[in-house]
Amino acid sequence: MNKPLSPTFSQVFQQNKLTFGLIAPFKGYDKHLPDELTAIADTAKLAENLGFSALWVRDVPFYDPNFGDVGQGLDPMVTLAFLSAKTDKIALGTAGLIAPLRSPIHIAKSAVSVDKLSNGRFLLGLSSGDRPVEYPAFGADFAERAEAFRESVELIKTLTEQHFPKFNGKHYGNLTGNLDLLPKPDYPLPIVAIGRARQELEWLANVPDAWIWHGVNPDDTANIIKTLADLRQKDTPTAFGYAQFVEVTDNPNEPARLFNNNYLRGGAKGLAEFWAQEQEKGLSHLALNLKPTNRPADEVLQELAEYVLTKF
Numbered sequence: 001m002n003k004p005l006s007p008t009f010s011q012v013f014q015q016n017k018l019t020f021g022l023i024a025p026f027k028g029y030d031k032h033l034p035d036e037l038t039a040i041a042d043t044a045k046l047a048e049n050l051g052f053s054a055l056w057v058r059d060v061p062f063y064d065p066n067f068g069d070v071g072q073g074l075d076p077m078v079t080l081a082f083l084s085a086k087t088d089k090i091a092l093g094t095a096g097l098i099a100p101l102r103s104p105i106h107i108a109k110s111a112v113s114v115d116k117l118s119n120g121r122f123l124l125g126l127s128s129g130d131r132p133v134e135y136p137a138f139g140a141d142f143a144e145r146a147e148a149f150r151e152s153v154e155l156i157k158t159l160t161e162q163h164f165p166k167f168n169g170k171h172y173g174n175l176t177g178n179l180d181l182l183p184k185p186d187y188p189l190p191i192v193a194i195g196r197a198r199q200e201l202e203w204l205a206n207v208p209d210a211w212i213w214h215g216v217n218p219d220d221t222a223n224i225i226k227t228l229a230d231l232r233q234k235d236t237p238t239a240f241g242y243a244q245f246v247e248v249t250d251n252p253n254e255p256a257r258l259f260n261n262n263y264l265r266g267g268a269k270g271l272a273e274f275w276a277q278e279q280e281k282g283l284s285h286l287a288l289n290l291k292p293t294n295r296p297a298d299e300v301l302q303e304l305a306e307y308v309l310t311k312f
Contacts, residue, residue: 021054096125096194241285
């Protein structure tokens with residue numbers, strides 16, 4: 001029998017309930033790098049106190065002018081270790097570590113470390129990377145990233161769930177059963193696929209515990225969730241969520257309008273109405289990127305808590 005998922009995962013990804021997380025730096029900004037990098041802790045604590053379910057940090061090793069920003073600007077695992085000491089109960093996740101550009105052994109070690117230091121609040125989000133220019137810098141093969149991603153996930157699960165494991169890999173090293181990775185997590189590390197990662201839907205329905213996509217057409221939400229259910233062969237369903245750029249306007253009653261399936265603009269009440277429809281379709285989690293919102297972060301989070309979080 002499979003071990004149960006962690007309580008933190010079960011709080012963030014629930015059936016018939018939509019939860020909300022924030023993507024770092026948890027506020028709006030119009031530069032490549034957000035100002036006052038350590039202020040991320042104050043915003044994180046406020047988000048926790050207001051009832052947001054998760055904080056997500058991105059893995060952006062380089063500044064690429066074609067993409068324009070570097071997320072929170074800080075290393076994701078260092079950032080989460082910092083935030084774990086500044087918060088008490090909110091989930092801490094990566095959205096996501098670029099698996100083909102990192103050693104799975106190092107990912108496993110740092111993931112378990114953050115999970116232990118945060119008392120089991122870590123969610124391991126993994127991506128294949130969407131910036132081709134980074135691959136040559138790491139000496140990695142962009143064309144093989146899909147296969148490398150799958151192997152990385154398999155090796156991470158092997159290292160964190162088995163004692164003195166054996167593993168034969170193509171893209172990474174081999175384990176012969178004479179070494180073990182310690183400590184082990186109290187629960188299996190929650191694996192969240194971030195983006196499509198060039199994987200088939202059957203893999204997404206059966207390997208990760210959750211899948212967070214982006215650019216989702218709301219008309220497709222229910223069908224995606226049904227397809228994952230139809231393809232599922234494991235005991236528990238893969239929870240589905242998506243990430244969205246959000247601009248929260250001054251007028252709470254302004255209706256929500258979606259642009260290019262990725263950029264949502266509206267007042268807090270209008271956003272709540274929009275997201276209520278997504279909850280009815282079975283959506284489990286929304287990771288909000290407030291970068292387009294120019295208003296003060298404290299004001300925006302308070303408004304979202306009052307008009308959105310109280311409705312779900």
